[in-house]
Amino acid sequence: MQVQDQLGRNFQLKETPKRIISLVPSQTELLVDLGLREQLVGITKFCVHPVELRKEVEIVGGTKEVKLEKIAQLQPDLILCNKEENTFDMVTQLEPIAPVHVSNISTIEESLVLIKQYGEIFSVEEKAKTLIAKIQAGLKDFQEFVRDKKPLKVAYFIWRKPWMVAGGDTFIDHLLQQNHFENIFAEIPRYPEVDLHRLAEADLVLLSSEPFPFQEKHIEELSKFIEPEKIKLIDGEFFSWYGSRLAKAFSYFKKWHRAELPLRKG
Incomplete structure (x- = not known):
């Protein structure tokens, strides 16, 4: 082969x-x-x-x-x-x-290509097709869910000391876009160290659970730069793990939006 x-x-x-x-x-x-x-x-x-x-x-x-x-x-x-x-x-x-x-992998489509490849390489084509269809259905449903929601400017932190974010040209940035979020650091590629004073530009700051395990105590640290109610903890695996994790990601995003952003309107 x-x-x-x-x-x-x-x-x-x-x-x-x-x-x-x-x-x-x-x-x-x-x-x-x-x-x-x-x-x-x-x-x-x-x-x-x-x-x-x-x-x-x-x-x-x-x-x-x-x-x-x-x-x-x-x-x-x-x-x-x-x-x-x-x-x-x-x-x-x-x-x-x-x-x-x-x-x-930097997009959902590239993740689906990988799943298809694995299906062919490991002779599990039908399981791969089923998984791809489930992800595509979840994405379509979520796109309808966020379609009329107002875009929010966000910063997505992955590390502390130094403070680092997900920039452009990343899978995380791609999933932020699916959530109708505009990454304020998208013009910087990959995972840059950033000036915290720029958080004043953001509507929302997301603190990921991985690779650095952000907790409630870190919200206080960043509250010098942005209002603490705009800082949210999120499950980073759903924003950074591709593959079969995507089959669960869109359900997580919907629940998170409803719990954390109940007033976000179109």
Whole structure:
């Protein structure tokens, strides 16, 4: 089977992979939801969904650093990486061990392409089609829900010390747009450190649960720059995890909007 990943890199697979190593948490969750749990032989310490998986599957390191010898010993048929989560050097070091598929996700559409690819690579096409249809239906319903809502200017924080946000050209920014939010830092690519005085431009500040676990106490820190009632805690997995997590994301967004922004009108 000739395979091309989302960076346009080509490689050959002799048969359907039976031993998979996933070095991306959201892709690990996707594999499980596609019925491929038994084929997983290696994951990262950050692969926390499903919660019991780390007790069942060998942990080979993190997303930026892995134990190459342990990976080689596991004799994978395919290793799954991501352009943003993993490093170029890591991919280069892994390629002598097994073929490496690298995803590159900044939109929902690119996530659906990945699901379709996994369906074909792992011979679970029907499960992939069902999942894609569920995500598309959820998105359509949510788009109708937010269609007439007034756009809000937002800042989405991912880190503290230094204070960093999701800028443009990110999957998070794409999902903010789906929520009819305008990212005030969209002109800065990736994940910049920012001047907190710019929060005066925002209608809303979102504090993510990951990768930094923001809590109520951090609202007080930022209240020097914007009114505390405009600062909201959100579940970052629904804004940053692609793959099968999208099947639950739009329901979460609707509930969050109703609970946190009940007065937001069109």
